[in-house]
Amino acid sequence: xxxxxxxxxxxxxxxxxxxxxxxxxxxxxxxxxxxxxxxxxxxxxxxxxxxxxxxxxxxxxxxxxxxxxxxxxxxxxxxxxxxxxxxxxxxxxxxxxxxxxxxxxxxxxxxxxxxxxxxxxxxxxxxxxxxxxxxxxxxxxxxxxxxxxxxxxxxxxxxxxxxxxxxxxxxxxxxxxxxxxxxxxxxxxxxxxxxxxxxxxxxxxxxxxxxxxxxxxxxxxxxxxxxxxxxxxxxxxxxxxxxxxxxxxxxxxxxxxxxxxxxxxxxxxxxxxxxxxxxxxxxxxxxxxxxxxxxxxxxxxxxxxxxxxxxxxxxxxxxxxxxxxxxxxxxxxxxxxxxxxxxxxxxxxxxxxx
Numbered sequence: 001x002x003x004x005x006x007x008x009x010x011x012x013x014x015x016x017x018x019x020x021x022x023x024x025x026x027x028x029x030x031x032x033x034x035x036x037x038x039x040x041x042x043x044x045x046x047x048x049x050x051x052x053x054x055x056x057x058x059x060x061x062x063x064x065x066x067x068x069x070x071x072x073x074x075x076x077x078x079x080x081x082x083x084x085x086x087x088x089x090x091x092x093x094x095x096x097x098x099x100x101x102x103x104x105x106x107x108x109x110x111x112x113x114x115x116x117x118x119x120x121x122x123x124x125x126x127x128x129x130x131x132x133x134x135x136x137x138x139x140x141x142x143x144x145x146x147x148x149x150x151x152x153x154x155x156x157x158x159x160x161x162x163x164x165x166x167x168x169x170x171x172x173x174x175x176x177x178x179x180x181x182x183x184x185x186x187x188x189x190x191x192x193x194x195x196x197x198x199x200x201x202x203x204x205x206x207x208x209x210x211x212x213x214x215x216x217x218x219x220x221x222x223x224x225x226x227x228x229x230x231x232x233x234x235x236x237x238x239x240x241x242x243x244x245x246x247x248x249x250x251x252x253x254x255x256x257x258x259x260x261x262x263x264x265x266x267x268x269x270x271x272x273x274x275x276x277x278x279x280x281x282x283x284x285x286x287x288x289x290x291x292x293x294x295x296x297x298x299x300x301x302x303x304x305x306x307x308x309x310x311x312x313x314x315x316x317x318x319x320x321x322x323x324x325x326x327x328x329x330x331x332x333x334x335x336x337x338x339x340x341x342x343x344x345x346x347x348x349x350x351x352x353x354x
Contacts, residue, residue: 058103058111061106195270205228226262240280245287253327269299282297299335
């Protein structure tokens with residue numbers, strides 16, 4: 001069942017002139033006809049020399065119509081060339097092959113079949129192929145349904161992200177307006193609030209841009225996010241490094257919480273230091289194959305903090321605890337060199353694409 005048929009082959013009645021390959025034993029025919037799946041056999045030229053009863057019941061055609069290349073009359077036109085190329089390549093190399101194609105059933109409906117074949121070798125001589133077919137139509141329809149659902153989900157996520165981004169931009173503008181109109185003693189708080197809203201927008205942007213939203217590569221995500229946060233304000237004076245072993249795959253809610261925690265630590269650096277000061281933050285990921293992923297964060301803010309910056313509330317620890325709690329992240333420490341912030345991530349939920 002391999003090569004392109006000639007016009008004579010398409011008649012459905014031509015068989016190989018190789019009598020040795022075509023001579024099937026009665027025992028093989030009896031065996032093939034009781035097997036509850038579609039079986040076929042070809043000779044060394046790629047001509048069909050037998051289709052079992054299960055095959056004939058499926059197509060509703062006589063055996064004589066299916067021999068040679070006659071069976072190809074039932075192939076879906078869109079699958080004909082692709083099938084022929086795959087089979088011809090395997091036939092030339094005398095290798096097994098697997099191919100999916102649509103075949104017309106006795107009621108005129110095309111059904112998807114998974115065809116698996118192996119070469120027949122006897123005494124070093126290639127005699128043809130023996131193959132079996134399974135109806136996989138239901139599986140194909142399920143895959144198409146999943147693809148359609150995923151496409152709809154991606155479109156919905158894009159629309160939600162677009163609206164969230166626009167709303168956050170409006171919030172940043174409003175905070176800026178109120179901050180400029182506020183008394184001098186309050187402007188630092190408004191500036192810090194605006195910084196945090198911009199960070200929220202950046203976290204959402206990088207979540208949306210993740211290649212696989214259901215299972216996010218933690219190292220890649222944090223590196224991209226850290227680069228963006230470092231340029232958000234005081235560009236060039238905020239350095240975030242991501243190190244450690246293993247990437248770690250996490251769910252969106254975990255990635256979102258981690259992003260907000262990192263953004264808050266960056267914001268604390270900006271709030272506590274002068275404009276000319278450089279802040280550094282080190283993030284270390286440990287993702288062992290047989291244990292929970294942990295993230296350690298160390299900031300140098302205590303070493304470079306500017307005194308008397310009292311107009312910005314110190315909410316970092318409370319915010320970090322809240323973000324961690326929302327995502328079931330166990331948090332301890334305070335992100336200092338002596339006492340790093342340790343975040344133990346929950347294992348992905350059952351069924352998550354990890």
